[in-house]
Amino acid sequence: MKNKSFIKKYLALFIVVALFIVFMLINRDSKNSVFTVWDLVAMVLLLPPTYLLVSLLDVWVERKTMIKLIGNDSGLRGVLLSFFMGSIGIGPLYMAFPIMAILLKKGASVRNAFIFLGAWATTKLTQIFFEAGSLGLKYTMIRLLLNSISIILISELINWTVSKETEWTINKSNDKKLQSITEEM
Amino acid sequence: MGFSFIKSKEKSIVALKKTWESLCEMLPKFLTLLLFIMIMLSYIDEVFISKALGKSTGIGGIIVSGLLGSITLMPTAVAYPLAAGLLKLGAGYAQVTMFITTLTTVGIVTLKIEKDYLGLKVTLLRNIFSFLLAFVNAVIIAFIFT
Numbered sequence: 001m002k003n004k005s006f007i008k009k010y011l012a013l014f015i016v017v018a019l020f021i022v023f024m025l026i027n028r029d030s031k032n033s034v035f036t037v038w039d040l041v042a043m044v045l046l047l048p049p050t051y052l053l054v055s056l057l058d059v060w061v062e063r064k065t066m067i068k069l070i071g072n073d074s075g076l077r078g079v080l081l082s083f084f085m086g087s088i089g090i091g092p093l094y095m096a097f098p099i100m101a102i103l104l105k106k107g108a109s110v111r112n113a114f115i116f117l118g119a120w121a122t123t124k125l126t127q128i129f130f131e132a133g134s135l136g137l138k139y140t141m142i143r144l145l146l147n148s149i150s151i152i153l154i155s156e157l158i159n160w161t162v163s164k165e166t167e168w169t170i171n172k173s174n175d176k177k178l179q180s181i182t183e184e185m
Numbered sequence: 186m187g188f189s190f191i192k193s194k195e196k197s198i199v200a201l202k203k204t205w206e207s208l209c210e211m212l213p214k215f216l217t218l219l220l221f222i223m224i225m226l227s228y229i230d231e232v233f234i235s236k237a238l239g240k241s242t243g244i245g246g247i248i249v250s251g252l253l254g255s256i257t258l259m260p261t262a263v264a265y266p267l268a269a270g271l272l273k274l275g276a277g278y279a280q281v282t283m284f285i286t287t288l289t290t291v292g293i294v295t296l297k298i299e300k301d302y303l304g305l306k307v308t309l310l311r312n313i314f315s316f317l318l319a320f321v322n323a324v325i326i327a328f329i330f331t
Contacts, residue, residue, distance in 0.1 A: 017220060044216070048208060055203035092258065094295045097302040098207065114311070121290045127261045134269035139330070143282065146325060150318035157314060158307055 050095045054102045067107035074112065082112040083148075086119025096120040111159040118151030238271055238280040247323055250280040251316055254287030256294060264288055279327030286319035
């Protein structure tokens, strides 16, 4: 049984790796890809720190603290803090999903969690430097302003949608798993 | 992490254990996805992107740029110089903005990962609205810069 799930888990990976090797052999001399093996290595290297951060947050930060900082009644300060936390993140958007899940689990409001996600995507500090360098400061500032408005609109919308549902729990299966680990302690 | 160890050894070990479990869970999915994207992207090169963003103008061009941005995964360190180059080559501000914004906010290839964390409905909502608002932003920026 365990063996079977192992095969199932890695089957897709093996197929894609095989495909990848075939494609590498076919396209050996064309260097037209905008995406290189080094980007892949860089992305995989980002995974352990991300999960380490998530786990550390999980272990150290009390639910009470999180509720106070970015919970439902945290007001403007919570919004600003969420923006700030998202902006100092490093890595592509999908790195933010696990972090966001742990924020929600620890009692962050839905609105603030999506502000965090939006900020991670568009107002990241590292990104702003690249952007201002290549597209100019004026462009960067205008885009930042417009995107900030978008982020707030999206988080309001999702907050409104979710609030109509009685029980919206993020990441049901994983959450159960996290809980079982906590109970083990 | 070092700080965590000094404060409490037990809690740190729990954190490490959790990190390891999440990694084991995630790594195969993640690698599959990345390799798949790499295969796909080997067919979308800079020439293709500049054609889509540069020659087509108007609403159709913006939407195509948005779709391109949605399916592409590219480090922003690469994307911004590319965008600057495209603008010099005559691409429209609206198209370039749409491309960059959807590149960072909308992820079609990462939908599956997102769905695992946020659920299908919220994931779709977030992506669709990000796309629409990216469009609005692109039009406003084009208006300001031309």
